[in-house]
Amino acid sequence: MKLYLYGIIDSSEPITGSLYGLEGASICNVPFRDVGAIVSEINRPIEEVTEGAVLEHEAVVEGMMAVRTVLPVRFGTIIDGRDNLLSMMQSYYGQFKENLDRLGNKFEFGVKVIWPGNKVKENIVTAFKKSGQKMPGPGGSAGKRFMKEKFWEHRIDEEFKAKADRFIKILDIFFGRFATEEKVEKLKTENLLVDAVYLVEKDKRGDFREAFEHIRSAHPNLKYLFSGPWPPYNFVVLSKKQCLLKGPERACLLDKMSLRQDLVGVDC
Incomplete structure (x- = not known):
């Protein structure tokens, strides 16, 4: 059987x-x-x-x-x-x-943060212009224009990533007091700023949710997806043979199951 x-x-x-x-x-x-x-x-x-x-x-x-x-x-x-x-x-x-x-006595929480990637980059360009930095324009040889454009694309991308890093530091400040472990992925797409899971002790679940509410209130221009408490799927570590407790199936199925959880700040 x-x-x-x-x-x-x-x-x-x-x-x-x-x-x-x-x-x-x-x-x-x-x-x-x-x-x-x-x-x-x-x-x-x-x-x-x-x-x-x-x-x-x-x-x-x-x-x-x-x-x-x-x-x-x-x-x-x-x-x-x-x-x-x-x-x-x-x-x-x-x-x-x-x-x-x-x-x-620990549980898993999921936090996703969504921002308007294109708008963020537009704001970066605007800030560069206001600071007197000259953006590439017409004139000069095609080769020079190409090099200038690539240079500014790099500058914009670096500032884009730096903004993401600054926000992740904010998450660390708020969640670090209550999470014993974390797994944070940055900018999986331009709009998915953070995709993270946190391991939280049972008696700190309320504190963790309260910390999330503080973050959401402090940055209302972003959208948030909060789920949990879950069994600690992402924190089981097996190194011997094929891992029975982990796999790509879990990720997609959990996305479906999370429909039962609170999706805060999202138009449904």
């Missing part, structure tokens, strides 16, 4: 309470030493990823997260039988324990 895997928890005890998995299947905890794998039986491969199935998967992870520390596994992970599951748990046991200890 194949087993559908939801996550690894910091307990080998049986599951209590009413919690159901994909297609209403009963879930159980398969123990290995002092950890466990949350699974349900599955009779067929998952041929189509639906939002309903993703939400059923996430409901199990969130339900377990309310009572245990969980290392969430990406959607669609199927193990070929109990013996293979136990073999995998033996192989990864040390790393599972390290991650469970590090991520205990």
Whole structure:
């Protein structure tokens, strides 16, 4: 019998309470030493990823997260039988324990910040002109004009990146007090200023959200997407063999699931 895997928890005890998995299947905890794998039986491969199935998967992870520390596994992970599951748990046991200890009582929050990239660059050009810096214009040879244009493109791009760095420093000031770890990507596109995830202790969740509200109030001209608390998908670290707990599937599915979260400052 194949087993559908939801996550690894910091307990080998049986599951209590009413919690159901994909297609209403009963879930159980398969123990290995002092950890466990949350699974349900599955009779067929998952041929189509639906939002309903993703939400059923996430409901199990969130339900377990309310009572245990969980290392969430990406959607669609199927193990070929109990013996293979136990073999995998033996192989990864040390790393599972390290991650469970590090991520205990911590949650993930996502923050995206959107700015009007073209408008920001226009403002940079305007500021250059006001400071008396001469922008490239007609005249001179084609080669000289080309070199001047490339030079100013570089200047504008450098200032554009510098503005992004200054805003990220502001985020660090506000969030650094409450986040134990962070992963920040800058300017994935011209308009996506920041795409970040933060690991926050359970008792600091309210402080983190309050810090976000301060940032949003101080910079109302930007748009913000705030989601969480989530299981710590982005902070599970496995270095041995193929990582079962990470993958591109999680990113796109989480984008769909985030429709259930607050999207603040965005016209929907």
